[in-house]
Amino acid sequence: EVQLLESGGGLVQPGGSLRLSCAASGFTFSDYAMSWVRQAPGKGLEWVSVISGSGGNTYFAESVKGRFTVSRDNSRNALYLQMNSLRGEDTAVYYCAREVGEFDFWGQGTLVTVSS
């Protein structure tokens, strides 16, 4: 059974940093690209970033480019999102999702709140 479990969310001040983690199980992690998708309170879904199975290729949404980095540790079946220079508009539930083009499995999400 595929499982994705995010952690690391919380309250952070504007300009601060936070690192999200996603623990994966139930599939061969290194075979799949992984994405981060976020959802601001009461709003729609916004794709944030993707990393290839090997970790060699990454892409970012324009809204986070230069502030967020994505990485993975295939030996630990773990995905990470390092978020720097956080802004109020980054407040959202952050989901990790397995990407096969479409997103076929999603984690439960972790809430990030950027506020003073």
Place this chain on the structure above:
Amino acid sequence: AIRMTQSPSSLSASTGDRVTITCRASQDISRYLAWYQQKPGKVPNLLIFSASTLQSGVPSRFSGSGSGTDFTLTISRLQSEDLATYYCQQYSNYPRTFGQGTKVEI
């Protein structure tokens, strides 16, 4: 970035009704389109990929069609458990983009 536009933004229907949601892409995405259902307070769930392929376990009352720029999601006989917001998403290229969502009320 490819813009995805859904219509309507919301709709109200009765159980047993046929419901159709449309999604338009700002450029040709072939059939690289997925549909998701998000029930209130829950995680998005993949319904359809490749425009018309039903994900395993999804009820057959859901169907998708279209190619190029125009796509539809149809619920043939609406059930009470279909209360949700539905999103389309293109995966023709990066950045991946979603439609704004269609809220289905019953």
